Amino acid sequence: MILVWVGLFVAITWLSASERFGIGFSLPELIDNFQRAERIVAQFLDPEWDVFFASRIVDAFLETLQMAIIGAVIGCSLALVFAFLASRVSAPGTGAFVAGKAVLNLLRAIPDVMYALVFVALVGIGALPGILALILFNIGVVAKLLSETVDGVDLGPIEAAHAAGASQLQAIRTGIFPQVLPNYIAYSLYTFELNLRASAVLGFVGAGGIGEVIDVFRNAFEYERVAIVIIQIFLIVFVVETVSIALRRRLV
Amino acid sequence: MTSVDAPQRTGTPVRPDRPRPVARMTINLVVAAAFLWAGLTVDVDLGQLVEAPATFVRILGLMFLPPDLGDLVPSLAAMQESVQIAWIGTLIGALFSLPLGFVAAKNVGDRVTSNTVRQVLNGIRAVPELVLAIALIPLAGLGPFSGTLAIGIHSIGTLGKLTSEVIEGIDAGPLEAATATGASRLASMRWGVLPQVMPEVIAFWLYRFEINIRASAILGVVGAGGIGGLLSDFVTYRRWDRAGTAIIVVIGVTILIDLISGAIRRRIIAGPQGDVDPGSDVDLGVHGPTPDGSDERRDPRGVLPE
Numbered sequence: 001m002i003l004v005w006v007g008l009f010v011a012i013t014w015l016s017a018s019e020r021f022g023i024g025f026s027l028p029e030l031i032d033n034f035q036r037a038e039r040i041v042a043q044f045l046d047p048e049w050d051v052f053f054a055s056r057i058v059d060a061f062l063e064t065l066q067m068a069i070i071g072a073v074i075g076c077s078l079a080l081v082f083a084f085l086a087s088r089v090s091a092p093g094t095g096a097f098v099a100g101k102a103v104l105n106l107l108r109a110i111p112d113v114m115y116a117l118v119f120v121a122l123v124g125i126g127a128l129p130g131i132l133a134l135i136l137f138n139i140g141v142v143a144k145l146l147s148e149t150v151d152g153v154d155l156g157p158i159e160a161a162h163a164a165g166a167s168q169l170q171a172i173r174t175g176i177f178p179q180v181l182p183n184y185i186a187y188s189l190y191t192f193e194l195n196l197r198a199s200a201v202l203g204f205v206g207a208g209g210i211g212e213v214i215d216v217f218r219n220a221f222e223y224e225r226v227a228i229v230i231i232q233i234f235l236i237v238f239v240v241e242t243v244s245i246a247l248r249r250r251l252v
Numbered sequence: 253m254t255s256v257d258a259p260q261r262t263g264t265p266v267r268p269d270r271p272r273p274v275a276r277m278t279i280n281l282v283v284a285a286a287f288l289w290a291g292l293t294v295d296v297d298l299g300q301l302v303e304a305p306a307t308f309v310r311i312l313g314l315m316f317l318p319p320d321l322g323d324l325v326p327s328l329a330a331m332q333e334s335v336q337i338a339w340i341g342t343l344i345g346a347l348f349s350l351p352l353g354f355v356a357a358k359n360v361g362d363r364v365t366s367n368t369v370r371q372v373l374n375g376i377r378a379v380p381e382l383v384l385a386i387a388l389i390p391l392a393g394l395g396p397f398s399g400t401l402a403i404g405i406h407s408i409g410t411l412g413k414l415t416s417e418v419i420e421g422i423d424a425g426p427l428e429a430a431t432a433t434g435a436s437r438l439a440s441m442r443w444g445v446l447p448q449v450m451p452e453v454i455a456f457w458l459y460r461f462e463i464n465i466r467a468s469a470i471l472g473v474v475g476a477g478g479i480g481g482l483l484s485d486f487v488t489y490r491r492w493d494r495a496g497t498a499i500i501v502v503i504g505v506t507i508l509i510d511l512i513s514g515a516i517r518r519r520i521i522a523g524p525q526g527d528v529d530p531g532s533d534v535d536l537g538v539h540g541p542t543p544d545g546s547d548e549r550r551d552p553r554g555v556l557p558e
Contacts, residue, residue, distance in 0.1 A: 012339060013343060015336075016335075016336035016339045016340050017336075022333075022336045022340075023333065023336050023337055023340060023395075023396035023397060023477065024397060029397075030391070030392055030397070033392055033393060034391055037390045040390040041391070044387065062293075063294065063295065065290070066290035066291075066294040067290075069287060069289075070287065070291060070294065073283060073286075073287045105507060105510075106503060106507075109466075109502065109503040109506040110499065110502065110506075111466040111502075112470075113382070113470040113480070114470055114480070114502065117470075117473065117483060117484060118487060118495070120487075121488075122308055122311055123301075123304045123307065126295065126296065126297070126300070127294050127295055128301060131294075132304075197380050201382040201383060204382060204386075204474055205473050205484070211382075214383065218386055223390070226386070230387065233379065233380075233383065234375065234378045234379060237378040238378055241378070
């Protein structure tokens with residue numbers, strides 16, 4: 001049995017790495033390329049610090065921040081509905097539960113940039129398609145996490161609410177929501193963090209934010225500027241993550 | 253489904269926390285203020301927003317009613333490339349992250365090295381795959397090779413962090429026992445630590461593979477291979493019917509792989525009987541996500557896209 005698994009593993013890996021059926025993974029080629037790309041590497045290693053506070057870059061980062069906030073607030077609010085639909089504990093019926101779960105799986109199977117790609121074609125370039133993409137992306141993340149938290153709540157308060165004649169909605173509001181609120185806030189913070197990282201790349205398909213600036217620099221072969229923006233993304237993500245982790249530790 | 257059974261209540265009931273209106277008010281105010289600021293200053297043309305729903309419905313119709321199934325084969329081939337990128341990328345990540353995870357774990361490595369390595373892993377994690385791909389394309393050329401390296405490098409960061417966290421949570425007994433018999437450092441890692449962490453670590457590898465499928469499906473938009481390039485072209489040339497097919501392929505393959513990988517993960521974590529009691533307190537790593545501060549939950553069942 002073990003042999004079958006190992007054989008399968010080796011076969012898949014070999015096929016995937018091979019030139020003919022897969023991606024053509026070769027170390028010698030990489031080393032060769034590294035030598036040829038010496039100039040670009042040198043550019044990368046010598047970032048142009050002067051543009052660190054250039055208004056164009058700062059504005060783009062502000063747009064990234066705006067997109068992340070709007071996407072997170074709207075996405076996390078809508079996610080509440082889906083989360084309660086996608087848990088057996090809170091769904092009003094089996095049909096709603098199955099449908100809720102299915103929609104969530106569908107939402108999560110599409111990557112954020114793919115949403116952005118489609119929305120850019122639909123509403124034109126700019127921050128709007130990016131925000132729409134983030135909203136759908138956030139619904140998927142938060143609703144999934146929250147529905148699993150709802151699965152594990154103490155059922156007592158819900159029974160009590162129903163016993164007192166509460167409707168399903170009232171039972172959710174008073175029996176479940178207070179129990180999962182700390183988790184919900186933590187997940188929302190987490191998605192805000194994800195959004196900052198995601199909106200850094202949404203710009204590659206024209207959906208606004210700092211990614212657009214990277215794309216412009218890259219197309220002009222200004223890798224010393226690309227390097228600066230990457231350093232900035234790194235710093236911002238790092239700071240936001242540290243703060244968010246500290247906040248989440250206190251919450252949950 | 254055991255989830256509808258009433259929970260057992262033993263001992264003194266836990267009193268719920270007293271509501272803290274001030275804290276709640278603060279949170280609400282901060283969120284509202286941030287949302288207002290962002291909403292009022294963001295550069296969005298409201299005309300766009302008004303037209304969006306109608307266009308959206310129309311294009312959805314063009315995409316899926318019906319999708320151009322004549323294009324199924326090229327889409328599947330491109331998706332196959334994405335899956336291969338994710339597979340090899342995950343392997344690269346697994347290969348390098350395992351030793352790095354050991355070095356980064358506080359309880360087995362020495363302090364200075366473990367702190368340094370952890371910071372390096374954090375640094376790698378902070379850069380999105382697509383940005384890595386952009387940086388790598390000049391070096392590894394346009395195509396799947398760059399994408400694979402990008403996914404591999406990012407995975408080293410995420411998997412290394414998770415591995416070190418799993419190692420930090422081990423039972424110290426076997427490690428002490430191995431050391432007591434005079435085992436070398438390497439041998440005590442091999443026999444005292446590795447067997448304890450391997451199931452969970454392999455589950456994380458599979459989980460990462462699922463995430464990497466999503467990442468590799470979009471690498472093509474910057475020219476780093478996979479189905480993203482195809483989709484990007486279809487959308488650019490307004491071939492909605494073909495784009496619809498490509499999206500269907502992405503969704504189908506992603507969900508399929510999620511299902512297979514998820515089943516294997518549960519089997520690895522839960523053992524052959526597979527009867528993990530969802531209410532037990534033993535941390536099997538398959539419970540609902542608990543964001544205890546780490547950005548990637550120790551939860552290979554729930555899918556966190558990043």
